[in-house]
Amino acid sequence: MKTRERILQASLQLFNEQGERAVTTNHIAAHLDMSPGNLYYHFRNKQQIIAELFARYEAQVDDYLRVPEGRALTLTDKSAYLESAFHGLWDYRFLLRDLEHLLDCDDQLAERYRAFSRRCVDGARAIYQGLVDAGILHHELTDPDVLAVNSWLLMTGWVSYLCTSVLESGQALTPEQLRRGVYQVLAQEWPLLSDEARPAVAELLKAYHSPLR
Amino acid sequence: MKTRERILQASLQLFNEQGERAVTTNHIAAHLDMSPGNLYYHFRNKQQIIAELFARYEAQVDDYLRVPEGRALTLTDKSAYLESAFHGLWDYRFLLRDLEHLLDCDDQLAERYRAFSRRCVDGARAIYQGLVDAGILHHELTDPDVLAVNSWLLMTGWVSYLCTSVLESGQALTPEQLRRGVYQVLAQEWPLLSDEARPAVAELLKAYHSPLR
Numbered sequence A, B: 001m002k003t004r005e006r007i008l009q010a011s012l013q014l015f016n017e018q019g020e021r022a023v024t025t026n027h028i029a030a031h032l033d034m035s036p037g038n039l040y041y042h043f044r045n046k047q048q049i050i051a052e053l054f055a056r057y058e059a060q061v062d063d064y065l066r067v068p069e070g071r072a073l074t075l076t077d078k079s080a081y082l083e084s085a086f087h088g089l090w091d092y093r094f095l096l097r098d099l100e101h102l103l104d105c106d107d108q109l110a111e112r113y114r115a116f117s118r119r120c121v122d123g124a125r126a127i128y129q130g131l132v133d134a135g136i137l138h139h140e141l142t143d144p145d146v147l148a149v150n151s152w153l154l155m156t157g158w159v160s161y162l163c164t165s166v167l168e169s170g171q172a173l174t175p176e177q178l179r180r181g182v183y184q185v186l187a188q189e190w191p192l193l194s195d196e197a198r199p200a201v202a203e204l205l206k207a208y209h210s211p212l213r
Helices: A004-018 A024-029 A036-042 A045-066 A075-090 A095-099 A099-104 A107-133 A142-168 A176-185 A198-208 B003-018 B026-033 B037-043 B046-064 B076-093 B093-097 B099-104 B107-133 B142-165 B175-187 B199-206
Strands: none
Touching: A004 A036, A004 A045, A004 A095, A004 B046, A004 B107, A024 A045, A024 A142, A036 B107, A045 A075, A045 A095, A075 A095, A075 A142, A075 A176, A075 A198, A095 A099, A099 A107, A099 B037, A099 B099, A099 B142, A107 A142, A107 A198, A142 A176, A142 B099, A142 B142, A142 B175, A176 A198, A176 B037, A176 B142, B003 B037, B003 B046, B003 B093, B003 B107, B026 B037, B026 B046, B037 B142, B046 B076, B046 B093, B076 B093, B076 B142, B076 B175, B076 B199, B093 B099, B093 B199, B099 B107, B107 B142, B175 B199
């Protein structure tokens, strides 16, 4: 693996495990048995590493958050969206834990995040509209605008909710707790589902459920 | 007004307007034409001011977020909850803008917030159960657990969503934008409403709606 890539992967791991604030470039270099000078040859500072990790998160979400062309949405698409959303949350959980802080330190990143967030809400709206068009969600009861914004807020706020309200001090996040965030998004759609979609979605709900405390 | 109270009110105003990070105890003292020494006589540091403001926010929310005893919930109660929620958000918006940071700086506050947040989710659950019992929400479609957690996340995440995703850099929050947060909470209940409740809730939705961008 190239040095640049090793630095990115080690940084992501340490940020996720210890929180971005607790990890310096010196920690990252020491973790890799590398001189700080070698690290600085690849990245000017921690901000640049964070920006690069954000770009990967962004690319990952942009890649899955869209409607397939030329065919109707299916329940299989729906479950793929949920699983991708879970992986995005889990793989880059440090980003969402302390987003305001990261954006406060970097105006360019803040600008980029704003555009990304708007694009995601637009993407989510198109997906909900697709689920209405496919007859999976009830067209009279479903408001894709409301669902898109609420789902985005629930997803992006979930890590921070767990950290401030659910975990005891010092406790680490578990994948099961993040899956519960996906459950909360999916559960809001329950009253909107067509009768045919209910059995499959009930199974999905079971698969993502886990107790909160 | 007593000096202690003047300090608290000025701090709240400056934190809300400029963000807590941008405001030091010296700024607060200067704003009040007061010597820093006089301010320190009343509050050891900024953290103590924040903790006191949080205690007021907490008391305000604890005061309204409960089910009336001995009678069924009504739509009037519902609209009072929403209006109180809006005022809590608006009056203490600095707290919710950068919550992780505030809690990161103060372990005691973090512990207190965790208990508060759990209490609020419990309170919201009891209110949603009350709305089901009163026949305002459909008992088969409504899951008070899901609604309680989602509403709490939407409310507490709304300020941060506006700041990271909606406002352009340097733009200030408006009350209308915070009212839209209440709209998002109310709108998720639309498919669950009894036919009798719909006309009144449609009016409420109109009253809280405002464009996002």
